[in-house]
Amino acid sequence: MRGSLKTLLPVIKLFWIERGASLALGAGLSALAMLAGGGLLGLSGWFITASAFAGLTAASAIVFDVFVPSAGIRLFAIGRTAARYGERIVTHDATLKVLAALRERLFRGWAEPAAAAMMIRRPAKLLFRLTNDVDALDSLYLRVLVPAVVAVLAAFAVTIALSFINPILGGLAGLWLVVICVGLSFVAGRMALKPGRRRAHAMEALRARSIDLVAGQTELAMVGQLRAQRRAVAEADRRLAQADDDLNRIDSIAAAGFSLASTLLLTTTLLIVAWLTKQGTIGAPAAAFALLVAFAATEPFAAMRRGTLEFGRTLLAARRIAPRLKPDAAVRVIARPDAGYAFQLTNAFAGYEDDTRSILQGLSFSLAVGGRLAVVGPSGVGKSTLLALLAGEIATADGSAACLPAARLTQRSELFQDTVRGNLQLAAPDADDNRLREALATAGLVHDIEGLPHGLSTRLGEGGAGLSGGQLRRLALARLLLRDTPLWLLDEPTEGLDADTARAVLERLALAAGGRSLVIATHIRREAALADRILLLDGGSIVADTLRGTLEFEMLLDRLRPD
Numbered sequence: 045m046r047g048s049l050k051t052l053l054p055v056i057k058l059f060w061i062e063r064g065a066s067l068a069l070g071a072g073l074s075a076l077a078m079l080a081g082g083g084l085l086g087l088s089g090w091f092i093t094a095s096a097f098a099g100l101t102a103a104s105a106i107v108f109d110v111f112v113p114s115a116g117i118r119l120f121a122i123g124r125t126a127a128r129y130g131e132r133i134v135t136h137d138a139t140l141k142v143l144a145a146l147r148e149r150l151f152r153g154w155a156e157p158a159a160a161a162m163m164i165r166r167p168a169k170l171l172f173r174l175t176n177d178v179d180a181l182d183s184l185y186l187r188v189l190v191p192a193v194v195a196v197l198a199a200f201a202v203t204i205a206l207s208f209i210n211p212i213l214g215g216l217a218g219l220w221l222v223v224i225c226v227g228l229s230f231v232a233g234r235m236a237l238k239p240g241r242r243r244a245h246a247m248e249a250l251r252a253r254s255i256d257l258v259a260g261q262t263e264l265a266m267v268g269q270l271r272a273q274r275r276a277v278a279e280a281d282r283r284l285a286q287a288d289d290d291l292n293r294i295d296s297i298a299a300a301g302f303s304l305a306s307t308l309l310l311t312t313t314l315l316i317v318a319w320l321t322k323q324g325t326i327g328a329p330a331a332a333f334a335l336l337v338a339f340a341a342t343e344p345f346a347a348m349r350r351g352t353l354e355f356g357r358t359l360l361a362a363r364r365i366a367p368r369l370k371p372d373a374a375v376r377v378i379a380r381p382d383a384g385y386a387f388q389l390t391n392a393f394a395g396y397e398d399d400t401r402s403i404l405q406g407l408s409f410s411l412a413v414g415g416r417l418a419v420v421g422p423s424g425v426g427k428s429t430l431l432a433l434l435a436g437e438i439a440t441a442d443g444s445a446a447c448l449p450a451a452r453l454t455q456r457s458e459l460f461q462d463t464v465r466g467n468l469q470l471a472a473p474d475a476d477d478n479r480l481r482e483a484l485a486t487a488g489l490v491h492d493i494e495g496l497p498h499g500l501s502t503r504l505g506e507g508g509a510g511l512s513g514g515q516l517r518r519l520a521l522a523r524l525l526l527r528d529t530p531l532w533l534l535d536e537p538t539e540g541l542d543a544d545t546a547r548a549v550l551e552r553l554a555l556a557a558g559g560r561s562l563v564i565a566t567h568i569r570r571e572a573a574l575a576d577r578i579l580l581l582d583g584g585s586i587v588a589d590t591l592r593g594t595l596e597f598e599m600l601l602d603r604l605r606p607d
């Protein structure tokens with residue numbers, strides 16, 4: 045229980061900071077609607093019974109005051125409708141605004157290089173979580189917090205109302221509501237924790253596997269795994285159905301429990317008020333009032349049912365989202381280097397989540413502003429990892445790294461289902477078509493794009509479908525060229541291009557770079573030849589650092605893949 049509270053606290057805190065007043069007002073209006081509903085039922089019962097008795101004799105009919113109770117009934121009826129209407133507007137508006145703020149905060153966090161790198165590795169899973177978890181949190185306020193506040197207030201109000209009739213009856217009813225109804229909610233909530241979590245995981249697996257099945261159909265068919273993938277989808281579906289069954293069973297048990305608790309409360313109240321009436325302690329109208337108040341008393345507790353059933357899912361969502369709400373969780377912004385340097389590494393160790401020290405092992409190196417560096421070495425040695433470190437996507441596990449703001453062209457740049465223009469403007473939202481054409485020309489793509497029927501307005505499919513692999517690579521390069529950062533990090537920028545195109549692109553790239561610093565990770569001679577310094581990595585360390593004009597520089601170039 046304490047663990048659950050600890051998990052929920054950061055989320056509740058954010059809710060409070062964002063829309064505390066509206067959320068409190070919503071809960072207040074909800075409580076008012078409940079009180080007015082109970083009052084309406086009780087007073088109507090009293091009034092109908094009292095007027096029936098008053099009508100028995102002419103004398104009592106004349107003196108019976110119909111105006112005050114009927115005004116009260118009207119007040120409760122209008123009050124209940126108004127409070128219910130206001131509550132719906134206020135609570136839903138506040139919830140949607142809180143969730144929008146939460147979404148914005150999370151998306152901003154995920155857009156930072158370090159987080160984005162993590163997102164790119166597991167996009168489907170993380171995106172499901174981001175959207176579904178945020179949605180799941182709306183039940184925290186609407187279905188857990190508000191009903192809980194209203195239910196506790198209802199218990200309090202019933203105790204007071206019935207105490208006017210008989211203090212023991214009031215006390216018993218209040219105690220019954222708190223112990224039995226709160227207890228039932230608690231037990232149902234606990235029982236639903238595991239199936240709720242299982243349902244969320246199964247739903248995630250079902251979606252991810254279905255997407256893999258659709259997106260990877262050809263590959264799965266080629267390797268004969270189509271049937272296995274279908275089985276995996278069916279298995280996730282079975283787990284989802286099983287979790288749904290479990291939740292439905294708990295829901296039915298909870299519904300039966302609430303119904304029983306309500307009937308027992310009503311029966312006990314009936315017996316007590318019947319006895320009190322027989323004793324002459326209370327009249328029939330008061331008995332009717334008490335019965336109807338008891339009848340209305342369990343309704344707010346039953347409203348908690350849905351929230352308690354979804355509590356497992358809500359808790360899981362909060363657990364996954366809460367760490368990203370901490371101010372320090374978001375962003376590792378890489379430090380800035382000393383003046384005159386594009387980057388500085390001092391005994392830098394870095395790697396990925398599972399082993400943060402394993403890839404780069406104690407690199408010490410600095411590049412002066414305007415320097416052009418090629419990083420070479422066997423496949424898998426950590427060239428791209430070095431670029432990721434400089435781009436601030438991963439952090440040093442030991443030592444230090446400082447770098448100027450950088451734009452990075454990765455080996456697999458993402459292109460979007462948008463126009464060519466839209467894809468380019470991601471890097472420079474205000475760039476006009478002339479500037480976009482300039483970047484395309486530098487990347488050697490302007491003729492290809494102008495040859496398309498809609499030019500810059502041509503829409504690309506998913507992942508840039510509609511252009512060849514080499515064209516996509518150059519489009520990604522053109523997008524990088526639009527980034528006005530002092531350092532460009534290029535990972536095999538002309539891989540996949542024919543030698544002539546590649547050479548022309550590199551020439552224009554060198555010109556477009558101007559005074560910028562460049563770091564190029566490569567296996568290809570023509571790309572490394574752009575640099576005035578070559579760094580050879582092996583075993584996670586620098587094994588050679590050579591300057592243009594030296595024999596070692598030429599020897600390193602000669603070891604690379606010819607054009």
Ligand SMILES: Nc1ncnc2c1ncn2[C@@H]1O[C@H](COP(=O)(O)OP(=O)(O)OP(=O)(O)O)[C@@H](O)[C@H]1O
Binds near residue numbers: 396423430
């Ligand atoms: N996102 C990642 N998560 C975990 N490990 C990774 C990740 N990216 C790379 N690695 C691992 O880090 C090591 C270095 O990879 P990196 O991509 O930096 O090598 P590289 O020198 O650029 O290789 P290549 O020349 O083939 O592009 C590899 O063993 C790889 O498996």
